[in-house]
Amino acid sequence: MVNREHYAGLMRLAYLALDDGDDPFMRARRAAAEAARGRRGGYPAMRTRLVAILLTDPPAGKHRLHRFFFEPKRTPPGPVRAALLELSPHERLAYLLHRDGLTAPEVAAELGTHLQADFRYVDRATAAVDSRTGLGEAAQRAEIEAFEPDLVRLRPPLAWRTALAAVLAAALLAVAGVVLTRPDDVPGEPAAIDPRAWQTTGTPTIDEWPAQGGLRHNARLLRRAADAWRADRRDPPLGRVIVLYAGTVDGASLVVLRDSPGPREAPSVAQYFERRLSRGVESVRKLGTDAGQLIMLGMTWRYLAPPWLRDLRAAVPSGRSPDWMPVAVRDGLSDPLPWHWFTPRCQNYVVFQMTFRPAVGGLPRTVTQFASHNPQSAAPQVWFQDPPEQEERFRWAALHAVACEAAASLSESGDLRLGRLWRGELPDGGGRATLLTVDESSPEGARGRSILISDAGRALSERGGTNSGTTNSPAQTMAAAVWWRSSRRWHLVAAAGPRVARLKTVGELGSHEKKAALLVVPGPRVGGAPPETARLPVVHVVAYEMDGDRTVVSPS
Template sequence: MRAAVLMTMRRQYADLVRLAYLALDDGRTPAADLLTTARHAVRQAARATNSPAYARLRHRLIVDILTTAPRHRPGPLFFEPAPDEPGPVREQVRRLSHHERLVYLLCRLEDLTAPEAAAELADHLLVNAWDVDRTLQDIDAATDLDAQAQRAELRAFDPTLVRLRPPPALSRRGRTAIVLAIVAVAIVSFLSYGRYTTSGKAGDPVTVAANVWRRGYAPSLNDWPTQGAQRGDRALLRRAAQAWRNDRRDPPLGPVSIMYAGNVDDATVVIMHDAPGTRDSPMVAQYFERRLSRGVESIRGLGIDSGQFIMIGTTWRYLVPPWISDISAALPLLSKPYWHPVGVRDGVTDRLPWRWFDPDCQTYMVFQMQYRPAPLPPRKITLFASPTPESGTPLIWFRDPDPHREGTGFTGEPGQWATIRAVACESVTSLSDVGDLRVGRLWSGDLPDDGGRATLTSIDVSVPWGTTGTAFLIGEDGRVLTGGGTTNSDYASAADAIAGTVWWRSSSRWHVIAAAGPGIAALKVVGELGEQEARRRDGSGTLLIATGPSVHGKSPQLTRLPVVRVIVYEPDGDRTLIDPG
């Protein structure tokens, strides 16, 4: 098998190196460093793959590039890439983001279709065929070249062509200084290597240095540095890890990493997480040592790797990572958000008084903070957190009506706060089981029969992945005015292509309310109310309100709602059925 892999590598080596080189080329890294990094990535992919098939080698290479923060290696000492003048296509590709370069190269360089490229990256990147087509169209418009011409320029580039590097014109003293500098840098790099395993017994818990999270663009649970005054107490860390391993119900999978070890109020606390791999979600365990007791007191399955807050026991304090700052909290029960700053010391927040929480509102608080992943600029995010350590901390994102922009956290809009109140206080969804939330505004306006103003809102969840979204009509005061209808969306859907429908009851009769974004061509109501249709106009959204049965007067007693469905027509002719509930 290894011989077959090596034979395939000899035949396809140039193609794989070209793909890796162009995927990593941002226009700023020297060509020699890029070549060394690309060759190393190809060798790593070959070692990790037991199949000689080119598609398997390419898939492994793409996964490594996508999931590993780029660490460019210094170029070779004795040779360098041949002189190269990039054409218009490569100049435009350099301006793309890391992920956009990958989807573009899979289509133009590797001849994959847009759905095939999206499927290739689906396990590690939230991207669909529409996103791939948008990237391709941007390059087409920027270069004014067709796909064949773009492919020809990319394949004409051969990064494996090299030439001997001319010897440096340095004196003996200068060469000695360079050698000493290289040795010094190697020693410092070795001593400051971020992640290390505590020395001693095999299987000891892992501690993470403070600077590890700064190396990637999206720090995860594995980058969470070990915090707390007692993080160097190896005996304490071993006791905590062993207590978790002895748990018969939820023992850790894989190595145990320490997130915090220190004194919180009247107890010594060790917070840990396991590393089960890609097939299972990680768990977080909390070990306490008090005057009369010790042991693991809570184990929380994250479900997703984006949990940013961890409630510490019942202390009303939270453990937060260093890439979170400027934290403030507000009660969702109030009609307006009143944000209270929350201090953080060594990763642990100040104590939040219990009087802030209200049992009538699922005992959830709303937190707002700055998310600062190095080296990207900070952005504001919003999440829910509970005083129960076993509960999740779902992020809440509001879809931007412009599909070219990412979603945002809470920006201060009254309609966003009304949605937050509805989610937390009206039991729109179970916050402990859904992962992150993505909220979209389908329509805002006046309801018929003088029903006041309301917003038709779509709510999608990230766990379980691919779950169909729900639609609710929410009043300006945050009250949910309807039961849950269905949408054509899920967590990864484009903002302008979402449609939803609900039944709403006014003072006199029932109405079917359906709305869709500007990416939907038309909506049609079919069923026992007859057929009614509304089409998109001038690139704006579509609204359709169908009048239903009366609820008072001479009408007979209503025992059931009519059977109704809404057909969602997309511009390409595809159709989806949604139910008002």
């Protein structure tokens, strides 16, 4: 028996957590009924069971038979429900549990069995709804408690009779072996962004990326693509599904879609192909950020570009200098690049440069991005910490080091920030070198890496560490350390930015301290053991900042 006393509250919680604009009535009803069915423990225990069901049970098949006879009571969403539509399902659930009387740590404990969430995650979700609604906690709870998702009414008699006739006809045709329901007839067409939205902001992102392509008005194709992605068990979309591109590419119908997971998570992009003998979603990739960026299309060697990125050009990073080739873009789709450009030597990546031309305010600026031939790999944008007047030669050397000398793993990378912390002569006649720093935008707070490179971008050392993940200014690396091997011995090379007062070593190399921007400490001599098996001393570098703080950097 279902506990009717608490069923309404459980149903409300389930519906609002699952609500993606496509009427999750039946799934919420089943989850609430299962959580409330004849068990002891009261409402808290039922709510715990409901959370487990929502987080662990896969979406069931689409049951629409009830729609022939009943229809939900249509009420426009209030500010709280409208704000929840912009969050991911997990964030909605965290917010709703918080508003249901649990503290943030209690919500984190409730969710922690099934996903990684702490009290900060709960606070962020709650703050997102607060900022969108402008309502106090009491007003938000009042709207939630007034929402009754299980109110339905009988459809009008004529519609009911028509629906019944449709059901009977479907049954007869099914017996006869005829397939009545096609993907074309299933509701769920993806949404489209106003094509003028990106022109109203100086910082457009993927949220303002309009639909492009010659098939963007083909409702049946878009519906098939959206339903295929929703049915994907491995990487289904979160929130609303929105079309970015629909057109014919190399004889195939292609639809590119994105989801809407909320402001705290980056969206995913899915690519749906219809070819002569096959159809389906062929790739799903989570973007590193929500910034508008190039999107690789299948194995077509083509890319999608948002309308605010112009003057597209590409170059192979293995070259000694950039040999830029203009790439034409028509209706958001680029011409194909030569397939032989993508070589394993440079992680199968090429370098793109584009001009960002904001429609509202601001001056045009150059955007640099890596992209591969694999639509499931990351496509990080690149930023440089150096001032704009810094020479182009260093920038190309840094790009070469990242792609071709393993200074970063591009296929798993977020957006990159590259910096030059030091440049000068190495000891023992090692020649000129640059200490390059590589910081990634994700995961948040990740420590950056550093590497010594030549003026041509060749790696002169293994990767070392920086303190960028622990500094007060994550956008600017302040200290880095690497091990460098000359012809005679190993050296610890540490450098610091202008905000560091002094550097000091601690560990097996003893104590060495210097106030200058560079600290080089001789290490063990090169012996008979191969460099890859030689044991290096355990050593750390302490960076003392101008304001009295200090952080520790490891060279390995």
